[in-house]
Amino acid sequence: MTPFLTAFFSGTAQGAIYALVSLGLVLVWRSAGVVNFAQMGQAMFTTYIASQLIQNNYSYWSAFLIALISGAALGALVDLGLMRPLTSRKNSQLLNSQSMRTTIPVIASLGILGVLKALAGIFWAGEERGFPSPVAPNAIKIGDTSLAITGFDLFVIGTVFLTLVLTTIFFTKTGMGLAMRASALNPEVTRLSGIKVGSVRTLGWAISGIASSLAGLLVTPRTNLSPNTLDLLLIIGFTAAVVGGLSSLAGSVLGGFILGYVISFVNVYSAPENVFIAILAFLLLALFLRPQGILGSKEVRSV
Amino acid sequence: MLAITNLVTQFASIKALDSISFQAKPGLITTVIGANGAGKSTLLRTISGLERPSSGSITWFDEELTHKSVEAIVRSGISQVPEGHAVISQLSVAENIELGGLFRKRIARGDLTIATKEVYELFPILFERRNEPAGSLSGGERQMLAISRALVSRPKLLLLDEPSLGLAPLIAAQIISIINELCRSTGLTVLLVEQNANTALAVADHGILLALGKVVADLPAKEMAADSSLRAAYLGY
Known part of the structure; x- marks a missing residue:
């Protein structure tokens, strides 16, 4: 197998996971205007839940499903229990300033991240543990030649592909998807159309919770699970979201795959220690050349 | 009153x-x-x-x-058509109209179809341009669209x-x-x-x-x- 194909296949599988993380970030950013630093903390927590269930002899698939449902619940809970009360206008004098109104939720998300890590420490002693994969991580063989892609890679790519198809159908073909797009673009006109923008926002948090929870389930068979293993994923996912254009869902997915290829090709053709420099260089390059992101649109101010 | x-x-x-x-x-x-x-x-x-x-x-x-x-x-x-031809420019004309009736979708799906047909009859130009983004409309057409969005909520x-x-x-x-x-x-x-x-x-x-x-x-x-x-x-x- 040539190094090129090795890099390509591993880049696709990694990129698929980054795309999920990036999608989750952009969903919350667009519907609530918050950069959610707790996102991978939520994913870590739900993956621990799945791991605990598997230890208690539940099947992989029931644990998988329960982790996704807890991801949705946790996302909704963060919005209903914290973000909504924090940003409600009655709450505080501090919120009179626009900059505080946008900063407070971001700081709060960092707080949630800390709480979730602490809880993982309390419940699971913060131990690093393996997480199973439903398919064997062996290279796929055609005759005697083994391909540079494993069964697990195919599982990851297939799952993410299915998720993206379902997300696209949801956003373009359903009324709820239309309500979500409209709320993100113009909350006032959407409210004047009789749509409960607050509930739509909570739904955005829940869907983002599912996407990141799925990313946690798909990445931990390779990286193991500990309270801190998913931190790196947030950084890469955030870079992917910025590169793709923070406001575009399709751009965030594209950004995820591009980052996957960048990291994988640097790994194969250069050295693993150069990966971080490559990510940073790529981010800076993208910001210089297309500050609005690959698929982001320039903000137009009307006067 | x-x-x-x-x-x-x-x-x-x-x-x-x-x-x-x-x-x-x-x-x-x-x-x-x-x-x-x-x-x-x-x-x-x-x-x-x-x-x-x-x-x-x-x-x-x-x-x-x-x-x-x-x-x-x-x-x-009670439906308001806000100032400044307020439509959502990134959404298509049809989506803007759909948005106005979305909250009635479960309770009055049949009537929603009729209401949509009626606004297209009232403003035929919107029907012609239903798949284009609302941002591409002229000022007058945008106002027609903003009114249509309000009207489909009956x-x-x-x-x-x-x-x-x-x-x-x-x-x-x-x-x-x-x-x-x-x-x-x-x-x-x-x-x-x-x-x-x-x-x-x-x-x-x-x-x-x-x-x-x-x-x-x-x-x-x-x-x-x-x-x-x-x-x-x-x-x-």
């Missing part, structure tokens, strides 16, 4: 609406006119719940609207905020006359806010003249149009 009683809306210490009272009769067009800054837009935004009044009340027949949420007010049959009371603003006179006249026909043929109650007093008074049944947040005249539209001293004092022509 829409009844506004002693309504006060203030921003910090400035009273944009200073104890306003008037009524808009069902099935008729009531127009609210006045110079820039008279409080016309604030009045509509307070009725639709976007601004919170500090005192006074707003009722629609027996229904108290004063402290309801924007969504609840729309759901009780409102009983339509609040229009300066529908003729920024439009060529011919297009503005066309839109006002469509609103007039709609009111006469369907019994829709219309509250029309306009800076262009002549156009508005020509179609309206009743006129309310606002100046600096107060009602200074509350007259049948014909009488108000004929009163040259009012015009000279408050509208400057």
